[in-house]
Amino acid sequence: MRAEAGSLTARGERTRSRLLEAGEEVFGRRGYHDASIAQITNSAGVAQGTFYLYFDSKRDLMRAVVAERGHELRANLAHATAAVVGRIPKEEAGFAAFFEWMARHRALCRILRNSEYVDSDLYRDWYRQLANGYAHALRTAIDDGEISEVDDVETLAYALMGIGDFVAMRWLIFEDRPTVPPRAVATISQLVDRALRTQTPPRRRDRWATRPRVGGAPAAGSDSGGQALGV
Amino acid sequence: MRAEAGSLTARGERTRSRLLEAGEEVFGRRGYHDASIAQITNSAGVAQGTFYLYFDSKRDLMRAVVAERGHELRANLAHATAAVVGRIPKEEAGFAAFFEWMARHRALCRILRNSEYVDSDLYRDWYRQLANGYAHALRTAIDDGEISEVDDVETLAYALMGIGDFVAMRWLIFEDRPTVPPRAVATISQLVDRALRTQTPPRRRDRWATRPRVGGAPAAGSDSGGQALGV
């Protein structure tokens, strides 16, 4: 990077941010390879040369776009689920927040799939970061007796991410709808509820027995930030 | 296409098939855009010019690779689940067959994600074709009382495809394992079983009431070819 994001004047910051946005838009519309620097700088309203004051290369911009939006998404999910009590309600809030965010960033959905060959770590890290936090949160919920035990929580995390990803893709990308329809969201709720809810819900005492608590309240946010869809 | 697959001599057929395989391999390794015709013809053991006797363009080869393998996969899944009785066992057989096939075609997994910008219909149709058959099979199973009702079967189909896709990606692509580990497969079985199995399994009579049958046997294959993971 020619100019670090931190060491820029307000003017420079504005230009960099315009280039990021233009990159997200053009990469999303044309794909990484068919997007030209000329289109991106044009969309950002700057000259070609200006691009290289802020990014080393086209690939560098791609990395920056994905990293930036990844942070945003994770922060968003953390925020949306933090105040929600109980793993299953957290899941529902998480899916809803995920769909909403994806609807506002449809370009990113497509960019991401394209990113595997631009920089293979970009693509992997996006999902690994989500999955790590997600798996931890699910493990905790299982230990608390909130949801059913499974052989491998990481697989569970990937399965849930896969559900979110594919359903978002179906409606937001394939159909180009502005939102995921309530019907689809409801279906996911049904599925997640059936798949995760412990078969014998009234045996709550096991939970308190396993992890004694003081107040008896479910201690919202105990999983360090409301992990849902990984955060 | 310069030379239709049908109107070729045995020699031509062999060359075309070598190009298809080389394409799958090189596209998978380097990605569509970074794969050059030279690499593909080199890998196939023919000269550059030969390529254009069989395919109109690089894009045309990509389309052919995806279409060819798509047919293979669907046939494979149909075959793997045809003889299995009951929707949930069919699901398990379907996931197993899917993972096995994907393990043998890891390149395709990556190619597919890349294909969205090569030819947007390629990518969509791959999943739409799978989802259509899958949704029908699930609808039938619901009507038969074999699995729980959901708001929208198509969403259910996409959710299940998402699970398969992401778990395959996790192990076969991210970790480059030769197979999806049994642990992960077992986890999916647990999930699918919990999510789909009717809550009150012993009330079988509802089923016979809804769709009276003669012999009483579950009529394996009644869903026209054993749809699992869409076929």
Added chain:
DNA sequence: TGCTAACATGAATCCTGAATCAGTTTCCAC
């Protein structure tokens, strides 16, 4: 007002690789 560093410009450079084409080789029907 004048000075300097940061910011901006866009035409020119340079490389890559898809697609072509003029010619060569293989195959097989007669």
Added chain:
DNA sequence: GTGGAAACTGATTCAGGATTCATGTTAGCA
């Protein structure tokens, strides 16, 4: 064994686009 069709060859053409660079502009401070 010969004619012609099918298959094959690979050097060449050509367009597109990432990156560079020589030069111009702005903003803020003394």
